[in-house]
Amino acid sequence: MNTTAFTSALLSTNTPDGLRMGNASDPATRLAVYRNNVFASLTNVLADSFPVTRALVGEEFFRCMAQQFIRLHPPRSPLLVRYGMGADEDSLVVFIANFPPAAGVPYLSDVAKLEAARIHAYHAADETPLEHKALTSALNSSVEQVRIRLHPSVQILASPFAIASLWFAHHGIVDISSVDPYSPEQALVLRDELDVLVLTISPGDATFINSVHRGETLQQAVSAAESHSDFDLTRAMQGLIRHRAIIHLSTE
């Protein structure tokens, strides 16, 4: 029996020939231990990575969905920290968005995306934030042509759903009864020192931070954001500074 026959048996319910049992046991039962290990361990990886997604649909639904995902999109790498993440079709986020049984929970995929962003932030590279003094003196000079580089953990997620509030509610930060899931939200995810934070920000501030993150000058970022009445440059910059999200600053 070759490895390919063994692996196809793992992902199906077949029992291949060529197995021997020390106590003349039923090969199907023995092979099922391996099949179980594969599915249970990978389901646990996803359950650990997406706890709020799991809570929103319940344990049974989540496990059933995870098993279908695993069968269609088994891991391609031993780096399971990233299993189900990313933006391609091997992402659980994308799978959920196209999973008909979850259609009744339209915000599920975006909540999963927020959880994936938190994991990315948790493991993002370490960078030293700029000193407060260096920042203020630079910003006091020629602000227009300044470009700032943000910490690699920084991500902005804009959703037609209240993804951050749903996440807060599941962590007891807000009362779930006060959350309208169908109210749009922008979430800023970043790691401040060792803590991953989820912050809700205004659409204008989100546009500004996204522009900055793309490498545009502060002036360009301000122009992009100022059509939003809720944009507040001071508030956005203070937020980034307070959470040590600025790691580099250059003037042209």
Next chain:
Amino acid sequence: MNASHSIQRSAFPSGRANLPARAGLGLKVQHSGMVLESLPDVGFFEVHAENYLVDGGPFHRHLTRIRESYPLSLHGVGLSIGGESLDTAHLERIAALVNRYQPQSFSEHLAWSSHGGVFYNDLLPLAYTGETLQRVCNHIDRVQTRLRRRMLLENPATYIEFVDSTYTEAEFITEVTRRTACGLLLDVNNVYVSCANHRRDMHRYLRTLPLDRIGEIHLAGFSTEIDGLGNTLHIDTHGSEVADAVWQLYEYALGLAGPQPTLIEWDNAVPALDVLLAQARQADAMLRAPSAKLACA
């Protein structure tokens, strides 16, 4: 004997220094803070290499500090040594991690977990044939050459055997260690589980292994199920205390091999740190017992 595997035993040092012949613990994320605050008296910590293949953040911060106070064992679970091909990119990542943390030990399993570009996240069994022996030795040679150190190979817990096998598991492992000069990570729980599942004489199995090559011992808990024919099936679950029968087998192994670095492996349903420390103290007490010191291996 195959000429391509004539590496000298001295070719690969076992690390800067070996792990101490004491009990060690697997480092669990939820315990990192408490470990750093209390610096418990354990001989070493072990981590799964793949969990640390991330760019930055708390994992590296904590492990770096723990490494300053303890010897470290890096235990791979993703190289798929028994697979049809070795993932060179993954070996490079492991090499970078070894370089970064300079662990006292690097170990992997006599098993495979990747095939056809898919990672199955389980330690899957292989037939013990001339062909698989050649392949496993080739993979271990490449790992040891790249890491420039001896690696330890762990005996597996298995639930099935293959009609194609022409070597017993112990013979196969002995031949691999002889040809590649790798060391043995003796998992006593796996010995117990496999021998019980395949009705092997576990003491004889143990005596047949290359005990003079032991670099580390693993102890863990197993669970049982009743299979289709009403027989007890032992499953290596790492989710409970070490069973009495496994402690007895451990004592027997120490009697043969002398005191060895011993890990308490508890990866699922992880209990409070105190529970793990109590298991480590039990292993330490057995390591200090006279029977362990009288060994001639």
